[in-house]
Amino acid sequence: MTREAPHLNEEQLALLASEVPDPLAEEHLASCERCRRRWQQYVMIREAMRALPSPALPRDFTFALERVTPPSIPWWWRHRFSIRVGTLLAATLLVMLLSTALVLPGSSEKRALEQPAPTAIAVLSSQETPTGPGAGGEVLPPSAALEGTPMVEDTATSVSAFAAPAETPSRATPEHEAEVTQPTGGFWRLVLLSFTAFLGIITLLGLIFGFGLPMIHRIRSKNVLQ
């Protein structure tokens, strides 16, 4: 049965020079002269290498250590973990503040201002209206668009209404009323804005000193040691 086993390949024989063969390999080596001869060559080569004389040490390498001074460690490297924690806290607070600002009552006013004015829509509608007989030329003036009341006027009237938007009667909104009744709202808004800006700066600096510079420092030292 053993004699029918295939020969050990060259790589197995080479590795067996420093390993104890398993029972199957050992049995094969005992019975196969060809494999045993090659294996012995590897063993001999390895033993000869183990017996190679070491090159003479040219000098003692310990003396130079006395002259070695450790490089100064930058402050951001020493405190990088504290900086990271502070940065994450500042970033969290910043996100919370910004999220809160979006759902505050003043934010709806901003959204209303960002929307296109109804008068512009009216003008666009009038330009696209065919001028042929029976076309009607029905447009909604700004005031009517805001109030949702349908009106029937000619094109000239609608253009003149766009040209003089100031004539549109203004109405006091609830936000304006709130500003009137709360005169200190602007101050607190300023405080909030300043705090947000402060947190933004802290977060930015924390990202630089807590994450960016330490990462560069680590990559550099890794390149040196690897």
Add this chain to the structure above:
Amino acid sequence: MFGTVPAGEEQQLAMGTGDPDSTLVAAARAGDHDAFAELVRRYQRLVYAVSYRLLRDQTLAEDVTQDAFVRAYLSLDRFRGTSFRAWVLRIAHNAALDQLRSLARHRHVPLEAVPERPEPFNPPASVEHQGLVAALEAAIAVLPPDQRAVVLLADVEGLPYEEVAEALAIPLGTVKSRLARARMRLRALLEADPRARELLELSGRLASGESDPSDLATWTQE
């Protein structure tokens, strides 16, 4: 079909048993210069020998050895490995590879190029079997750098596979495959070298039972 069981006196120095240098490393970390000096004394021969055989240049090997210990000293607080010896060897190996790359660029030859006539290795004159030693050194010198490093650490210096893997930052399987390829190439090189013929003929006699197996031990001890 044929599995193998790691063995050998070096293989039994398992790394899992703990680093024998841990006390010295801890003391050196605490600022004890003498402790680090002791570590240097312990491994300077090994680091220099590996660097020398990798570079085949005494001056460069000295520079690499010194540089490796200085870097290790300055980065001791970042040592997270399991073996200080493997760590220092890794630093030295990387420094030696940098030197080889620099030399290759300077000489305009690729790193992997095998020189037709390697630089002669001059062992001490008192060494017996100088012809065979020279043949072995020459054969090792023409190996590609990756195989040469594995052979130097595993076969010449007798480090266990695990420590070789850690020193070269390669997987254990890669260590074995590189080692096998290196040994196969060495055998082919030595077969073609008349100075090593005696070694291979002796192994042939041993394998066929023509000689007393004790000759092997006697021969290798000479």
